[in-house]
Structures are given as C-alpha cells and as structure tokens.
Amino acid sequence: MITTALILAFFTGFFTVSFISCKFSLTERIGFGFPVGLALITFVMMLTDWTGGAITATNSMITTCVLCAIAFSLTIWRHKKNFITSLQPQLDFSWFNLLWLLLLIFLIWIEYHNFAKCMYFPTYDRDSMAGFDTIGFLAAQEHTYKGLSIFSGDYMPRMHNPGSCISYLPMLQFSYAYIYSLGAETSKAIPAFFYLSFIIAFYGMACRTMSHTAAMFATLAMVFTPEMISFSSLSGTNVMQAAMASTGLVYVCMWCNNKQKELLVFGCLLIAINHWLRAEGIVFGCTAGILVLTQCILKKAPWQNLIIPILTLIPTITFMIYSASSNLTSESAIITHPYWDGAKASTVINGAWALLSQLTFYGWAFLILLLAVIANAYYTIKERNNMNVLAALLLSIILYYIVLYQVDYKWDSINNVLAYSAKRFMFCYVPIAWYYICNCKTVQAGFNWIEKTCGLQQ
Amino acid sequence: MTKNNPAKNSSSGKQAPTARKRSISAWLLRNGILLLASYIILSKIPVINPIYGWVKESYLKSNMRIQKQYPTATYDQKMAMKLGADYNFILYLRDNTPEDAVIYYPSGGDFRAGHPSMQQNPFDGKLIDKLTVVRALYPRKVVTEEEYGKTSWSKKITHVAIVNGKNLDKIPYPVSEEYVHGVLPIKQPVQPSTNPQP
Numbered sequence: 159m160i161t162t163a164l165i166l167a168f169f170t171g172f173f174t175v176s177f178i179s180c181k182f183s184l185t186e187r188i189g190f191g192f193p194v195g196l197a198l199i200t201f202v203m204m205l206t207d208w209t210g211g212a213i214t215a216t217n218s219m220i221t222t223c224v225l226c227a228i229a230f231s232l233t234i235w236r237h238k239k240n241f242i243t244s245l246q247p248q249l250d251f252s253w254f255n256l257l258w259l260l261l262l263i264f265l266i267w268i269e270y271h272n273f274a275k276c277m278y279f280p281t282y283d284r285d286s287m288a289g290f291d292t293i294g295f296l297a298a299q300e301h302t303y304k305g306l307s308i309f310s311g312d313y314m315p316r317m318h319n320p321g322s323c324i325s326y327l328p329m330l331q332f333s334y335a336y337i338y339s340l341g342a343e344t345s346k347a348i349p350a351f352f353y354l355s356f357i358i359a360f361y362g363m364a365c366r367t368m369s370h371t372a373a374m375f376a377t378l379a380m381v382f383t384p385e386m387i388s389f390s391s392l393s394g395t396n397v398m399q400a401a402m403a404s405t406g407l408v409y410v411c412m413w414c415n416n417k418q419k420e421l422l423v424f425g426c427l428l429i430a431i432n433h434w435l436r437a438e439g440i441v442f443g444c445t446a447g448i449l450v451l452t453q454c455i456l457k458k459a460p461w462q463n464l465i466i467p468i469l470t471l472i473p474t475i476t477f478m479i480y481s482a483s484s485n486l487t488s489e490s491a492i493i494t495h496p497y498w499d500g501a502k503a504s505t506v507i508n509g510a511w512a513l514l515s516q517l518t519f520y521g522w523a524f525l526i527l528l529l530a531v532i533a534n535a536y537y538t539i540k541e542r543n544n545m546n547v548l549a550a551l552l553l554s555i556i557l558y559y560i561v562l563y564q565v566d567y568k569w570d571s572i573n574n575v576l577a578y579s580a581k582r583f584m585f586c587y588v589p590i591a592w593y594y595i596c597n598c599k600t601v602q603a604g605f606n607w608i609e610k611t612c613g614l615q616q
Numbered sequence: 617m618t619k620n621n622p623a624k625n626s627s628s629g630k631q632a633p634t635a636r637k638r639s640i641s642a643w644l645l646r647n648g649i650l651l652l653a654s655y656i657i658l659s660k661i662p663v664i665n666p667i668y669g670w671v672k673e674s675y676l677k678s679n680m681r682i683q684k685q686y687p688t689a690t691y692d693q694k695m696a697m698k699l700g701a702d703y704n705f706i707l708y709l710r711d712n713t714p715e716d717a718v719i720y721y722p723s724g725g726d727f728r729a730g731h732p733s734m735q736q737n738p739f740d741g742k743l744i745d746k747l748t749v750v751r752a753l754y755p756r757k758v759v760t761e762e763e764y765g766k767t768s769w770s771k772k773i774t775h776v777a778i779v780n781g782k783n784l785d786k787i788p789y790p791v792s793e794e795y796v797h798g799v800l801p802i803k804q805p806v807q808p809s810t811n812p813q814p
Contacts, residue, residue, distance in 0.1 A: 295751055616637075
C-alpha cells in the first residue's frame with residue numbers, strides 16, 4: 159500500500175505540473191511530480207483534519223486517489239491530445255559526449271549511496287526526533303493532528319513556548335503522518351524520494367536555459383555540496399525547502415526574461431510549497447514578489463501578474479487560521495516593529511560572512527559564484543545576462559539575514575542559531591549559485607564548445 | 617537566458633542545414649581526450665579541498681560499508697548504532713513497563729552524573745528531549761524532572777527510570793543503594809529488576 163500511495167502521489171504532482179503547462183519537459187514533470195503531489199496531499203490532509211476527519215490509512219488512500227483523479231481529469235480537460243503528445247520524449251542526441259556520461263555516472267553513484275543511507279537508517283537526528291518525525295508518528299497513531307496529546311499544555315508544558323514545534327508549518331509532519339498511517343516502519347521514504355526527485359527536477363530545469371553538459375555539471379556540483387548532501391538523508395525540512403525555494407525562484411527569473419506565464423505560475427507554486435515547509439520561506443516569496451514588481455514597473459508587464467506571488471501565501475495563511483482555531487499557537491519569536499541594535503546587527507553580519515566565506519559546509523559553491531560574477535561582469539552590465547538570478551540570490555540572502563535580525567532569541571542564543579542553524583538555512587542558495595555559475599555566458603561558452611567539438615554532429 | 621542554448625538556437629532553423637554526423641573514430645578520439653582530462657580534474661578535487669574527500673570516503677563509502685556489514689539489522693539495532701547506550705536504555709524501559717505506564721524520565725544531569733561503582737559512564741545524556749522519549753516509549757506517558765510535582769501527569773507516575781543510582785528517593789519503598797540502572801514501579805514493591813546492559 160505504501161508503494162501504491164507513493165506512486166499515486168507522484169502522478170498527482172505529475173498531472174498537476176502538466177495541467178499548468180504541457181510545455182514542461184518530461185524530466186521536469188518527473189522530477190517535480192513527487193514534491194508537488196505530496197504538498198497537495200498534505201494540504202488536503204490538514205483541511206480534512208480541520209473538519210474533524212481522521213488520519214487513517216483508508217482516508218490517506220482516498221485523499222490520494224481523489225486528488226490524482228482530479229489532477230488527471232483537469233489535465234485531460236485542459237490539454238486534450240496535447241497532453242498525450244507531450245509525453246513523447248525528445249530523442250535528439252546530437253550534443254551527446256562522454257563528459258556528460260561521466261558526470262551522469264558519478265551523479266548516479268553519489269545518489270545511490272545517499273539514497274541507500276537515507277533508507278537504511280531510521281530517523282535519528284535530534285531536530286526530527288524532537289519535532290517533525292515524532293509529530294507525524296503520533297498523528298498517525300492518534301489519528302489526529304490538531305488533537306495530539308503532545309499539544310496539550312498539561313502533558314507538554316513547554317509546547318506553547320517561543321520557537322516550539324507546535325507552530326512549525328506542517329507539510330513535513332503531515333507527510334510523515336501520511337506514510338506512518340499507511341503502515342511504514344520509518345518515514346525515510348519521504349526525504350529519500352524528495353531529494354531524488356529534486357535532483358531530476360533541477361537537471362530538467364537547468365536544461366531549459368543551458369546545454370545538457372552544463373546542466374549535468376551544475377546538478378552534480380550541487381549534489382556534491384558536503385553539508386547539504388549529508389542533511390539530505392536526514393528527516394528535517396531544510397533541504398526540501400532549499401529544493402522548492404531555489405527552483406521556484408529560478409523559474410520566476412526565467413519568467414522575467416521571456417514572460418511565459420506558465421513559468422511564473424509554476425515558480426510561484428514551488429515557492430508556495432516552500433512556504434508550506436518553513437515559515438521563513440516567506441523570504442523567497444517576497445523576493446519573487448519584488449522581481450515581478452520590478453518587471454511590472456520597468457518592463458511594463460501586466461500588473462495582474464503580481465497576484466500570482468501573493469497567492470503563494472495561501473498555505474501560510476490557511477495554516478495560521480487552522481492553528482489559531484485549534485489552539486496550536488506558541489508565543490511569537492519575531493520582533494514585528496523596526497528597530498536598531500548595532501551589536502546584534504554586527505553579530506548577524508559577522509555570522510553571515512563566516513558562513514558564506516568558508517569552504518567546508520558548501521564546498522566551493524560560493525567561491526566559484528564570486529568568480530563567476532566577476533568573470534561575467536561585462537555581459538551582466540552590457541547584456542543583463544543572468545542579472546535576474548543574481549539579483550534574486552543577493553536579495554533573498556539580505557532578506558534572510560534581516561529575518562534573523564528580527565528574531566527575538568528567547569529560546570536560544572543568537573550565536574548558537576548563527577553557528578548551528580543558519581548553516582542549514584543557506585542550503586537554499588547553493589542550487590541557485592550553481593545554476594547561476596553554469597548559466598553565465600562565459601561558462602556556457604565553454605560547455606557549448608565541448609558539445610560542439612565532442613558531440614555526435616559537427 | 618534561452619539565447620545561451622545552442623540546441624535551442626539550432627532548432628530555430630538558422631544553423632541546422634550545416635549539421636552532419638561526425639565519424640565514430642573522430643568522436644571517440646575527441647571524447648577520449650575530453651574524458652581523460654575531465655577524469656584527472658575530477659579526481660584531484662578531493663585532494664585540493666579535503667571536504668570533498670570526506671563526502672566520498674566518510675559519508676558515502678563508510679555508510680555503505682555499515683549497510684553491507686549489517687544488512688538485516690532491525691529498526692532498534694540501527695537506532696542503537698547511531699544513538700548508543702542512551703537508546704538501549706529507552707528500549708529497556710519500553711520492554712519492562714506496561715503500555716499504560718506513566719514513567720518518570722531522568723534529566724540530562726542524571727545521565728551524565730556517572731556512578732562510583734561504574735568505571736565508565738555508558739550514557740552521554742543527549743537523548744533527553746521529551747518528544748524523543750515520548751516517540752520511543754509510545755503509548756507510555758513520560759514525565760520529566762522540570763514537570764515533576766507541577767503537572768497532573770506527574771501525580772500519575774507509575775514507574776521511575778533510574779540511571780546512575782539517581783531518583784531512588786522517588787520510590788516510596790526501600791531500594792538497595794547498589795541499584796544503578798533500571799526501572800522501578802511506584803506502587804508495587806516488587807524485586808528490583810536486573811540492570812540493563814547498555
């Protein structure tokens with residue numbers, strides 16, 4: 159039943175992406191299928207729980223089947239025969255070279271080891287045991303989320319304190335409740351398939367604007383990021399959020415360049431999933447909103463486009479109403495008014511620099527990004543090459559650290575958060591950094607030369 | 617951004633007519649040189665930045681070795697591999713208490729305190745977060761030190777978990793001071809159970 163449910167979740171997402179547009183490549187649709195499907199299922203699970211529905215195996219399967227059927231019907235209704243035509247793979251291998259194959263073999267070797275490790279070990283990381291996984295497990299056992307015994311103040315007196323897991327956006331908790339309710343011994347299939355999907359999706363997305371070899375290199379470099387790959391086999395939200403936030407922003411940047419509506423809609427759907435995973439994902443929603451606003455002002459794009467990034471807030475707002483009505487709230491840990499604390503600002507800036515300038519957690523990602531920005535400076539100024547991606551990257555980093563500055567550190571010290579938690583927050587920028595690097599005109603020229611010199615056609 | 621893509625440019629029809637198939641020997645020669653150069657560069661990466669060597673050797677390969685060494689390990693064995701004696705102690709509590717038990721769980725200080733009769737303390741006291749313990753002992757209820765005497769659940773305690781001889785004072789009947797690790801019921805003055813082997 160678990161396998162069937164996961165396959166149906168994948169097809170729910172696959173049909174949903176196809177519904178948005180049949181122009182998305184098969185690689186993109188296969189890659190984004192599982193994350194999008196899971197997000198939809200968990201959102202409906204929350205609505206069901208809100209209205210008193212139980213979290214059981216039967217209800218989970220019914221939800222999945224109904225959503226899959228709706229997504230399929232809407233896709234067929236909207237695209238008719240075009241949908242069937244879009245399923246035919248593009249078999250153009252004129253670019254094929256052995257470097258691409260070598261990178262692919264290395265990528266498969268890495269992900270095979272990573273996937274196997276993820277599936278082999280149960281959840282043992284502290285954050286998941288003291289939050290996401292435990293909440294999901296108990297929700298499946300007690301058939302409810304809002305009525306969980308651990309959310310009772312008498313049993314867990316600290317549950318309503320600032321920073322408590324009771325106020326975490328619940329996509330991952332519902333995902334774990336979903337798989338536990340179907341009888342799984344561990345919840346690790348969720349992070350394992352999510353990350354595998356992300357790799358495929360990132361490659362598919364990168365292929366839109368760069369050569370196959372460049373896209374494969376960007377994917378491999380992103381996957382081989384030390385801290386990120388080691389976290390990808392754990393059960394936390396960080397890598398999943400990084401997957402959705404980074405790809406979502408890149409799609410919005412692509413829309414800025416060519417104004418194809420489906421790119422904006424899909425990018426914002428991914429950003430909405432990022433909101434559904436973590437509260438501070440709002441940073442990426444704001445960045446997308448600013449990018450769209452800029453296009454409306456400078457490029458005379460229709461103002462109606464601004465509605466789409468605003469709609470990404472639906473999961474957050476729905477959860478806020480759900481949690482308020484179910485007494486799942488905790489003391490706020492955010493300072494909502496503007497203020498100035500020089501010492502705190504200095505601590506945050508130093509923490510940001512310490513993270514982004516070292517070569518351990520993220521390998522060479524940010525160093526090579528800096529070199530790529532310098533190398534591409536001429537084309538950035540003259541042709542605005544990759545300008546939107548760079549702007550999105552820098553803007554979202556600045557916004558992220560503003561959020562960290564606005565946090566009222568009641569449950570932990572700011573130094574602890576910057577030293578241990580913030581390194582995971584930066585995962586979102588690693589895929590964007592590698593996308594930027596390989597999408598630069600100067601770097602592209604090199605990969606294009608390889609495909610021209612070593613491809614099957616001359 | 618799309619203008620960077622040669623494949624997409626060629627599909628627009630501007631350069632397509634000149635494309636023709638490369639001979640196998642020329643393709644192999646060019647790709648052989650490319651492959652050799654690429655392999656040399658890729659193999660040097662872990663040498664230049666050792667963190668990439670850590671990913672390859674310590675993260676990917678060593679975890680695979682564990683999986684091959686213990687292919688049939690159970691859920692609890694895998695958890696104990698990662699979490700050590702602290703998890704084994706939780707398993708001991710689970711196996712020696714009824715499902716409706718309300719268990720007093722020791723604090724981090726109790727775990728780290730050690731005991732004069734033991735040369736080395738097997739616990740590191742990291743597995744003390746209440747939610748973690750609740751998950752492992754479910755459906756049993758858990759009461760922690762900071763809740764003791766303050767919540768309604770702390771008045772319903774049926775068992776006390778003992779580590780390093782701590783919390784024996786919470787048992788309302790005499791218990792030997794040599795009792796180091798284990799779990800004792802509050803109400804039934806039964807023979808103390810044997811010490812677990814963490």
